[in-house]
Amino acid sequence: MEMFRGFLFISIAMILFSLNLSNVEGRIHYHKKQKKGSPVEPPTYAPSPDDPVSQSPSYPPPVSQSPSYPPPVSQSPNDPPAVPSNPSDPGNTTSEDCVFDVMAFGAVGDGCTDDSAAFAAAWKEACAVESGVVWAPSNLTFLITSTIFSGPCKPGLVFQVDGVLMPPNGPDNWPKTDSKKQWLVFYRLDDMTLTGSGTIEGNGDQWWELPCKPHRGPNGSTKPGPCDSPAMIRFFMSSNLVVSGLRIQNSPMFHMKFDGCEGVLIEKLSISSPKLSPNTDGIHIENTKSVGIYDSVIANGDDCISIGPGCSNVNIEGVTCGPSHxxxxxxxxxxxxxxxxxxxxxxxxxxxxxxxxxxxxxxxxxxxxxxxxxxxxxxxxxxxxxxxxxxxxxxxxxxxxxxxxxxxxxxxxxxxxxxxxxxxxxxxxxxxxxxxxxxxxxxxxxxxxxxxxxxxxxxxxxxxxxxxxxxxxxxxxxxxxxxxxxxxxxxxxxx
Structure with missing residues (x-):
C-alpha cells in the first residue's frame, strides 16, 4: 500500500509539473525588431539657439515610412517593369547616432534668420554615414536660400521635415547671387528619402504677380521682362528616390520636378496653390523612368501631374486632382x-x-x-x-x-x-x-x-x-x- 501511495504521489507531481510547463510556454510572446524608419517617440529636447553644436538628441525623431511592401503597380498594355517601392532596407534599425538635428548645427528656426548654412552642415554629416537623417524639428520655421544638396552619399539618407521650410519672400528678397530657376535641389543621389509631417512653403504669391506671367498684363496680355521663377523642389540625375507624407504648397513655379531620374516613389503628398497661380505644376517629370505616384491630393494653377519627354513606365494611382489643368x-x-x-x-x-x-x-x-x-x-x-x-x-x-x-x-x-x-x-x-x-x-x-x-x-x-x-x-x-x-x-x- 505504501509503495502504491508513493507511486501515485510521483505520478500526480509529474502531471502538475507538465501542466505548469505548458502554461509557461503559452505565455511566451515574440517581438519583432523595429524596422528602419519606423516611428518612435520624438524627443522632448528643445535646444535654444545658443546651445553649443553637439550631437543629436538622445532619442531619434520619428521617420515616416512608406509601406514595407510594394504598392500595387498597374502594368500598361506592354507590361513594363514594375515601379520600385521604397528602396530603403526595412531590416535595419535607425540608430540615434545617425540623426543630425539642424538645431545642433546652428539653425535658429524663427522664420527670419537664414538657416541655409546649418542645413548644409547637417547634410554633409548625414551624407557621410549610412542611413543618416537630416532632421528639421516641428514647431519651427526655417528660412533657406537656394541650396543644392548633392551626392553621392551613403545609402539610406533621409531628409525629414517636421517643421516648416520656406524660401525668401518674393523676387525682391531673393539673393542676387542665387539662381532664380530653382530653390531646393537634390543632385546625384541614390537611395534617398524626403519625408516628414511638416510643410514646405513656397511663398509664391509675389512671383505669380510678375507682369510677364500669363494674363498679368493689360487686357489679359503678358509683358516682356525677366520671368525666371524658381521650381520649389528639384531632383536631378538621381535614382531610387522616395518622397512621402509632406505638405507642399504655394510654389513660385513647379512644386516638384524630376529630371534625369530613375526609380521614383511618390506617395501621400498634399500639394496646393491657388487656382489662378500660373505655371504651378504639382509634379513634373521629364527624362525619368520607373515612377510611381500614389494616394496624393493636388490642387493648383496648372497641371496636377505633367509628363514630359523621355519618360517611360509611369504609374499614377489614387490621385485626387483639382482645381487644376x-x-x-x-x-x-x-x-x-x-x-x-x-x-x-x-x-x-x-x-x-x-x-x-x-x-x-x-x-x-x-x-x-x-x-x-x-x-x-x-x-x-x-x-x-x-x-x-x-x-x-x-x-x-x-x-x-x-x-x-x-x-x-x-x-x-x-x-x-x-x-x-x-x-x-x-x-x-x-x-x-x-x-x-x-x-x-x-x-x-x-x-x-x-x-x-x-x-x-x-x-x-x-x-x-x-x-x-x-x-x-x-x-x-x-x-x-x-x-x-x-x-x-x-x-x-x-x-
Missing amino acids: GISIGSLGVHNSQACVSNVTVRNAIIKNSDNGVRIKTWQGGAGSVTGISFENVQMDNVRNCVIIDQYYCSTKACQNETSGVYVTDVSYKNIKGTYDVRNPPIHFACSDTVPCTNITMSEVELLPEEGELVDDPFCWNAYGIQETVTIPPIDCLQDGGPEAIGESGTYGCY
Missing part, C-alpha cells in the same frame, strides 16, 4: 524637338473643377511618339475637356501649321465617367494632318453635362480607333481601322 502628357515636340513617352497608366483617379481631365498635348513640327497609354477608372466632376488629345498645342496665337508631328498611338480610355463643363465638348481628338492618332480604344466612357440637358458631340480630326462599348456621348467621328500611311517623322528615335 488635369493630368497631362506633354507638351511634347516644342521647337521641332523629338519626344518619346511610353507605358503610362493613370488609374483610380478623381479630377474635379479642372480645365482639363486626362490630356495628351503636342506641338506641331515635333517628332517621336507617345505609346502604351492607359486611363482607367477616372471620375470627372465638372471638368472642361475631360478627354483630350491636342496635336495643335500652342501657347500663343502665332503658331504656324507644320507637316510633321509626334505620333500618338495605343491609347486606352476605360471607365471614364462623370460630368463636364458645357463650355467645351467632353471628348476632343485633334490629331495631326500628316501623323494621325491610331489605335484609340474607348470602353465604358459616360460623360454628361454638369448643367443643362444638351449633350455636346465629341470632336475628332484624323483619329482612328474603336468603341468597345457604347460611349456617352456617342463618338461617331472616331474612324475605324487605320490610315493608309503614317508620316515618317512620327516614329523617329523611339524604341
Whole structure:
C-alpha cells in the first residue's frame, strides 16, 4: 500500500509539473525588431539657439515610412517593369547616432534668420554615414536660400521635415547671387528619402504677380521682362528616390520636378496653390523612368501631374486632382524637338473643377511618339475637356501649321465617367494632318453635362480607333481601322 501511495504521489507531481510547463510556454510572446524608419517617440529636447553644436538628441525623431511592401503597380498594355517601392532596407534599425538635428548645427528656426548654412552642415554629416537623417524639428520655421544638396552619399539618407521650410519672400528678397530657376535641389543621389509631417512653403504669391506671367498684363496680355521663377523642389540625375507624407504648397513655379531620374516613389503628398497661380505644376517629370505616384491630393494653377519627354513606365494611382489643368502628357515636340513617352497608366483617379481631365498635348513640327497609354477608372466632376488629345498645342496665337508631328498611338480610355463643363465638348481628338492618332480604344466612357440637358458631340480630326462599348456621348467621328500611311517623322528615335 505504501509503495502504491508513493507511486501515485510521483505520478500526480509529474502531471502538475507538465501542466505548469505548458502554461509557461503559452505565455511566451515574440517581438519583432523595429524596422528602419519606423516611428518612435520624438524627443522632448528643445535646444535654444545658443546651445553649443553637439550631437543629436538622445532619442531619434520619428521617420515616416512608406509601406514595407510594394504598392500595387498597374502594368500598361506592354507590361513594363514594375515601379520600385521604397528602396530603403526595412531590416535595419535607425540608430540615434545617425540623426543630425539642424538645431545642433546652428539653425535658429524663427522664420527670419537664414538657416541655409546649418542645413548644409547637417547634410554633409548625414551624407557621410549610412542611413543618416537630416532632421528639421516641428514647431519651427526655417528660412533657406537656394541650396543644392548633392551626392553621392551613403545609402539610406533621409531628409525629414517636421517643421516648416520656406524660401525668401518674393523676387525682391531673393539673393542676387542665387539662381532664380530653382530653390531646393537634390543632385546625384541614390537611395534617398524626403519625408516628414511638416510643410514646405513656397511663398509664391509675389512671383505669380510678375507682369510677364500669363494674363498679368493689360487686357489679359503678358509683358516682356525677366520671368525666371524658381521650381520649389528639384531632383536631378538621381535614382531610387522616395518622397512621402509632406505638405507642399504655394510654389513660385513647379512644386516638384524630376529630371534625369530613375526609380521614383511618390506617395501621400498634399500639394496646393491657388487656382489662378500660373505655371504651378504639382509634379513634373521629364527624362525619368520607373515612377510611381500614389494616394496624393493636388490642387493648383496648372497641371496636377505633367509628363514630359523621355519618360517611360509611369504609374499614377489614387490621385485626387483639382482645381487644376488635369493630368497631362506633354507638351511634347516644342521647337521641332523629338519626344518619346511610353507605358503610362493613370488609374483610380478623381479630377474635379479642372480645365482639363486626362490630356495628351503636342506641338506641331515635333517628332517621336507617345505609346502604351492607359486611363482607367477616372471620375470627372465638372471638368472642361475631360478627354483630350491636342496635336495643335500652342501657347500663343502665332503658331504656324507644320507637316510633321509626334505620333500618338495605343491609347486606352476605360471607365471614364462623370460630368463636364458645357463650355467645351467632353471628348476632343485633334490629331495631326500628316501623323494621325491610331489605335484609340474607348470602353465604358459616360460623360454628361454638369448643367443643362444638351449633350455636346465629341470632336475628332484624323483619329482612328474603336468603341468597345457604347460611349456617352456617342463618338461617331472616331474612324475605324487605320490610315493608309503614317508620316515618317512620327516614329523617329523611339524604341
